[in-house]
Amino acid sequence: MFGYYLDLALRSLKRNKVLTALMVLAIAVGIGASMTTLTVMHLLSGDPLPGRSARIFYPQVDAYPEHKDTDEPVDMLDYRTAMDLWSAHRADRQALVADSVAQVVAPSSSVPATMQTMLSTTSDFFPMLGTTFRYGGGWRAEDDARHARLAVISEDLNNKLFGGGDSVGKTLRVGNTDLRIVGVLGRWRPSPLFYEVNGGRFMHGRTSPYYSKPQDVMLPFATALDIDDGHFSIFTCWASGSTDLKASQKNWPCVWIGLWVELGNAGKVAAYRQFVADYAAQQKALGRFNHAGNTRLRSLMGWLDYNGVVPGDVRLQAWLAFAFLGICLFNTIGLLLAKFLRRSGEIGVRRALGASRMAVFEQCLVEAGLIGLLGGIGGWLLTLAGLWLVRRQPAEYADLAHLDLPMFLVTFALAIAASLLAGVLPAVRASRVAPALQLKTL
Amino acid sequence: MDILPILSTLRRHKITALLVILEIALTCAIVCNAVFLIGQRLERMQMPSGVAEQELVQVQAASIGKQPGANARTQEDLAALRQIPGVTAATLVNEVPFTNSSWNSGIKLDPTQKQATLNATMYFGENVVGTFGARLIAGRDFQAEEYLDFDTVQKAQKVPPQNAVVMITRALGEKLWPGQSPLGKTVYLGEDAIRVVGLVEALIRPALFGGDATAQWTLILPVRMNTGNASRYVLRAAPGERERVMAAAGAALHKADPHRVILEKKTLEQIRREFFQNDRAMAGLLAGVCVALLVVTALGIVGLGSFWVAQRRRQIGVRRALGATRANILHYFQTENFLLATIGIVLGMALAYGINLFLMAHYELPRLPAVYFPVGAVALWLIGQLAVLGPALRAAAVPPVVATRSV
Numbered sequence: 001m002f003g004y005y006l007d008l009a010l011r012s013l014k015r016n017k018v019l020t021a022l023m024v025l026a027i028a029v030g031i032g033a034s035m036t037t038l039t040v041m042h043l044l045s046g047d048p049l050p051g052r053s054a055r056i057f058y059p060q061v062d063a064y065p066e067h068k069d070t071d072e073p074v075d076m077l078d079y080r081t082a083m084d085l086w087s088a089h090r091a092d093r094q095a096l097v098a099d100s101v102a103q104v105v106a107p108s109s110s111v112p113a114t115m116q117t118m119l120s121t122t123s124d125f126f127p128m129l130g131t132t133f134r135y136g137g138g139w140r141a142e143d144d145a146r147h148a149r150l151a152v153i154s155e156d157l158n159n160k161l162f163g164g165g166d167s168v169g170k171t172l173r174v175g176n177t178d179l180r181i182v183g184v185l186g187r188w189r190p191s192p193l194f195y196e197v198n199g200g201r202f203m204h205g206r207t208s209p210y211y212s213k214p215q216d217v218m219l220p221f222a223t224a225l226d227i228d229d230g231h232f233s234i235f236t237c238w239a240s241g242s243t244d245l246k247a248s249q250k251n252w253p254c255v256w257i258g259l260w261v262e263l264g265n266a267g268k269v270a271a272y273r274q275f276v277a278d279y280a281a282q283q284k285a286l287g288r289f290n291h292a293g294n295t296r297l298r299s300l301m302g303w304l305d306y307n308g309v310v311p312g313d314v315r316l317q318a319w320l321a322f323a324f325l326g327i328c329l330f331n332t333i334g335l336l337l338a339k340f341l342r343r344s345g346e347i348g349v350r351r352a353l354g355a356s357r358m359a360v361f362e363q364c365l366v367e368a369g370l371i372g373l374l375g376g377i378g379g380w381l382l383t384l385a386g387l388w389l390v391r392r393q394p395a396e397y398a399d400l401a402h403l404d405l406p407m408f409l410v411t412f413a414l415a416i417a418a419s420l421l422a423g424v425l426p427a428v429r430a431s432r433v434a435p436a437l438q439l440k441t442l
Numbered sequence: 443m444d445i446l447p448i449l450s451t452l453r454r455h456k457i458t459a460l461l462v463i464l465e466i467a468l469t470c471a472i473v474c475n476a477v478f479l480i481g482q483r484l485e486r487m488q489m490p491s492g493v494a495e496q497e498l499v500q501v502q503a504a505s506i507g508k509q510p511g512a513n514a515r516t517q518e519d520l521a522a523l524r525q526i527p528g529v530t531a532a533t534l535v536n537e538v539p540f541t542n543s544s545w546n547s548g549i550k551l552d553p554t555q556k557q558a559t560l561n562a563t564m565y566f567g568e569n570v571v572g573t574f575g576a577r578l579i580a581g582r583d584f585q586a587e588e589y590l591d592f593d594t595v596q597k598a599q600k601v602p603p604q605n606a607v608v609m610i611t612r613a614l615g616e617k618l619w620p621g622q623s624p625l626g627k628t629v630y631l632g633e634d635a636i637r638v639v640g641l642v643e644a645l646i647r648p649a650l651f652g653g654d655a656t657a658q659w660t661l662i663l664p665v666r667m668n669t670g671n672a673s674r675y676v677l678r679a680a681p682g683e684r685e686r687v688m689a690a691a692g693a694a695l696h697k698a699d700p701h702r703v704i705l706e707k708k709t710l711e712q713i714r715r716e717f718f719q720n721d722r723a724m725a726g727l728l729a730g731v732c733v734a735l736l737v738v739t740a741l742g743i744v745g746l747g748s749f750w751v752a753q754r755r756r757q758i759g760v761r762r763a764l765g766a767t768r769a770n771i772l773h774y775f776q777t778e779n780f781l782l783a784t785i786g787i788v789l790g791m792a793l794a795y796g797i798n799l800f801l802m803a804h805y806e807l808p809r810l811p812a813v814y815f816p817v818g819a820v821a822l823w824l825i826g827q828l829a830v831l832g833p834a835l836r837a838a839a840v841p842p843v844v845a846t847r848s849v
Contacts, residue, residue: 022745026738033731066557103504103703113703115504202651204806208720239548239632312805313724320476320731327468327735331742334461338749394719425457 001359002366009367016339020371023335027375027422030328031415032382037314037321039383039407040390043400044211044310048190052130053300055092055262057269059085059276060296062289063255065238069293075198076235079250081283082257086122090275091261092268095125096221097195098257099233102175104217106161118174119215120224120232126152126183128262129190134158136168136183139220147222151179157216158184172217177227179219188214191400192309194300195260198235205312211397225250232256260300273297311395325418332371332422340364340430347430348438361431368423369416376415383411448778455750462746463786466822469739470790474818475797476728476735478810483725487718489657491539492611492644494575497530498710499684500538501675501691504703512670513591515699522694523675528683529691534667535567536592537648538674539574539710540717544648549661550630551618561656562614563647566592566665566672571609571642573676576662579612581625581640584664591666601634605664609640613658629661636663653806673705684709736821740829747775747833751840758837759844768838775834776827783826787819794818 013020047053061081062073077085086096098120105113125131126138134155139148151172158167172179192210200207224232230249237254249256263269273295280292298306340347347360383403390401403411452459516534523532537544545566548558570576571583590598590605608629615624615638624638645660652659675695679687688707695704715722751758758771798810 019745022741026741029734029738033734113701115703115705199651204651204653206720313720316479316805317724317727320472320728323468323472324731324735324738327465327472328738330461330465330468331738331745334458334465334742335745335749337458337461338746342749342752393723394716395723429457 001362005363005366006370008363009370012339012343012367013370019335019339023332023339023371024374024378026328026331026335027372027415027419028378028382030325031375031379031411031418032386034318034321034325035379035383035403035407035411035414036386036390037318038410039387039403040314040397040401041310041318042407043191044314044397046191047301048192048194048304049129049300052128055264056128056300057091057261057263057272058296058298058300058303059259059261059272060298061085061276061280061283062291062294064236065290067291067294069291071294072201073294073296074236074255076255077257077259078253078255079257080288081279082259085259085276085279088275088279091272092264093124093128093262095122095128095260096257097121097125097260098221098224099196099215100224100228100231101233102228102231105173107171107173107178109161111161116217117215117233118217118219118224118228120221120228121218122221124262125218125260128260129195131188132186134184134186135166136181139182144220144222147226148220149177149179149223150182150220152183152185152218153181154185154214154216155187156213174217174219175227179223185214185218189400190214191397192304194304195258197304197307197309198258200307200309203308205308205315207307207309207311208313208395208397210307210309211395211400269297329418329422332419333425336364336368336371336423336426337429340426341433343430344433345438347433348435351433351435352439357431360433361427364427364430365420365423368419368427371423372416372419373412375419376412379415380408380411445777445781448774448781452778452781458746458750459782462743462782463789465739465742466783466786466826467789467793469735470787470818470822471793471797473732473735473821474790474794474810474814475801476732477818478798478814479801479807480725480728480732482807483721483728486654487721487725489646489654490644491646491714492574492576492642492658493539493646493710494678495710495714496681497575497678497684499677499679499688499691499708500541500710500713501677501688501695501707502673502705503669503675503695504673504705512668513666516668519669519675519695519698522698523677523691526677526687526690526694528679528687529677530680531569531573531678532691533567533569533573533676534669534672535565535570535573535674535676536667536672537563537565538676538713539646539648540713541674542649542717546647547631547661549618551628553630553633553635555630560617560659561652562610562659562661563649565645565660565662567667567676570662571640571645573678574645575678576645577643578609579641579643580623581609581638583609583640588664589666590664592668592671595665601636603635606634606636607639607664608636609642609662610638611642611645611658611660613644614660615641617659631661736825740825743779743826743829744832747779747830748836751775751833751837754837755840755844758840759842759846762840762842763845771840772834772838775830775837779826779830779834780823783823787822790822791815791819 060073061077063078063081064074082096086094099117100120101115101117103113104116122144123139123141138152139150143150158164162170167181167184170181172181193212193214197210232249234254234256237252261272263272276295276297280289280295283289284292350360387401387403391398520532520534523529544563546561546563548561551559568589571578588605588607595601610624619627624641627638628635644658646657647660650657677687677691692704692707695702801807802809
């Protein structure tokens with residue numbers, strides 16, 4: 001029966017090409033708009049570390065003296081707190097992160113020196129986040145301890161400086177210091193770049209910088225402190241009498257370090273939460289903090305959520321696209337109604353010949369579904385065009401905008417679901433056509 | 443035109459009529475809000491900076507860490523830059539408008555305050571006001587002996603009183619001391635008491651993370667930068683000279699120190715354009731959506747109008763046979779559309795207001811100005827009339843003889 005209905009639907013669609021084209025176009029445009037924004041939302045609100053993120057946490061201890069226990073803690077740690085928590089090794093793995101800017105050049109390459117934002121971190125960073133390596137690997141804990149002069153670089157930088165060859169063992173000059181390259185990262189593009197996410201509540205929805213690419217140069221935190229002291233990006237500072245900014249950045253009244261920890265099970269999470277709270281209380285007792293009641297241990301996804309990482313504009317676009325789809329659906333309902341009721345005579349004959357209301361209803365829905373399928377194909381093409389437009393936007397996440405398989409399937413599912421939904425009312429009306437009345441007017 | 447027969451006809455086509463009304467209402471609500479959002483974005487892009495935007499270029503050269511003789515190096519650099527033909531002023535500053543990188547500090551009105559009154563940005567550099575072309579509206583600019591080196595200020599426990607002076611923007615003065623002249627008043631930066639000696643019309647802060655309302659909370663301090671602690675050279679030249687000056691400045695800085703990395707050479711206009719590029723993209727997108735929505739709605743009206751005309755062909759023939767003119771038939775469909783559009787617009791306005799309340803709660807938007815309602819209504823009436831014109835003309839063309847066939 002389905003095949004017969006499909007045949008009828010095709011004939012019906014061919015009969016009034018303009019009306020068919022209008023309906024298919026309305027669905028295609030609505031689906032194209034909503035799938036473009038939905039795909040961007042899906043990419044931006046996804047899990048940056050699938051399979052790992054549930055075990056990764058971000059401890060916060062509030063060193064900011066103007067805060068009270070009722071305030072949210074400041075987003076990063078001061079040097080002393082970061083080092084105390086990190087060197088306690090109470091988590092399964094722990095890594096410090098801080099950014100600093102330096103001049104980077106490869107003496108063996110003719111590429112001129114550039115200024116780079118480098119990631120200073122510790123050895124656990126790579127196994128904890130599951131980064132893949134094209135060549136070589138990360139460094140070990142003892143390299144952190146001995147301030148080893150080494151670095152891990154990104155695939156992009158490796159292509160630029162060394163033409164994509166195995167550069168492990170080659171030299172990278174950062175400032176005036178030579179570092180030995182020990183690893184080249186493989187393709188790795190966590191979205192968002194979660195370990196750089198902070199201060200979201202001050203961003204007013206302009207959060208697209210969270211989706212930038214990982215740093216091209218990563219080096220041991222202790223090494224970076226030796227060679228690039230005073231050039232680390234700072235989250236915020238506070239006044240504390242006299243501060244000698246000539247002294248090491250370690251002693252500045254500033255927060256500028258993030259700590260990420262891996263905790264394998266709920267028991268460890270609870271224990272670590274207690275450890276962080278106890279640490280703050282102890283520091284308060286020592287007089288270093290003036291409050292200690294607002295420590296936090298947010299999970300990775302919880303931290304992203306707290307920072308509202310999906311840009312406000314993207315969310316607004318998604319709302320707009322779905323309202324647009326709604327209008328396209330109203331349009332389709334009206335046109336389907338017109339189409340079905342115009343065939344009242346034909347439907348009357350079918351009913352008189354014994355077709356049940358259900359059969360007429362099904363036939364109409366098959367026709368609506370077919371329109372949805374055609375609209376889905378158009379919508380898919382428009383989604384590809386829409387994503388191409390997104391990629392040309394000046395946003396950091398632009399290069400991420402591609403249609404993956406799940407979203408490809410969702411496109412067609414949404415198109416057919418939308419057209420069936422739009423078809424229900426017209427189909428009900430069509431199935432209610434009174435056969436006798438129609439036959440009389442034939 | 444008598445509207446009662448139209449109403450009674452519509453009552454027999456409730457669902458179709460309702461669909462048209464809902465479509466118009468939704469379109470009206472969304473287009474009103476989208477146009478409002480476009481307006482907001484365009485307005486944001488017009489944000490005044492207070493500087494001579496058409497005359498400024500920025501050349502950013504990487505500072506290569508702390509180095510001996512940075513002050514001398516800086517003076518050599520600036521002397522070389524000032525010698526470039528066409529350059530009317532050049533200086534080295536810590537921050538530049540629209541670059542998203544700013545130096546900020548909490549300021550207090552009373553040194554015993556626990557919390558800072560507000561957070562303002564701080565411009566450092568020689569002759570910031572003159573080079574940027576900011577307009578001094580009261581008080582005075584800094585005198586040469588008031589400038590201190592940035593490194594000296596950092597090391598000092600306290601800024602000497604004769605150097606503790608600041609210029610602020612009018613907006614910041616109004617915020618700190620509403621209705622009073624800020625000249626001679628004191629603000630506290632950390633523990634230093636600093637006297638306001640000058641007032642500039644405007645000087646925008648480089649990053650707007652504190653929200654657009656804080657855009658003009660700016661301090662200008664008499665602090666001299668050097669190549670060890672600042673990287674942004676600002677040059678002023680006539681608009682037509684900028685490209686040449688920029689190239690010459692890059693070459694001059696490279697010549698003075700071949701190891702230096704020139705990070706960026708841009709006119710302030712370029713920098714401004716990039717700063718607002720997201721707003722521009724969003725405004726374009728919203729405009730596209732508005733056009734698409736109106737087209738879809740118009741097509742929907744055309745489709746349903748055609749259907750109605752086809753369905754009522756015989757009745758139209760009967761009316762024509764009974765003496766109705768073509769104009770009567772045309773007006774019938776136009777009035778019908780006008781009625782539907784009016785109901786849709788009324789519903790749409792209520793919905794537009796609701797959406798606006800939602801946006802106000804979630805996106806820090808102001809209230810929708812009342813002027814959008816009549817403008818939106820007229821636009822939708824016009825689109826409805828245009829869309830229905832085709833089907834209505836076809837209806838008017840139905841010959842009376844139709845009435846006599848197949849009855």
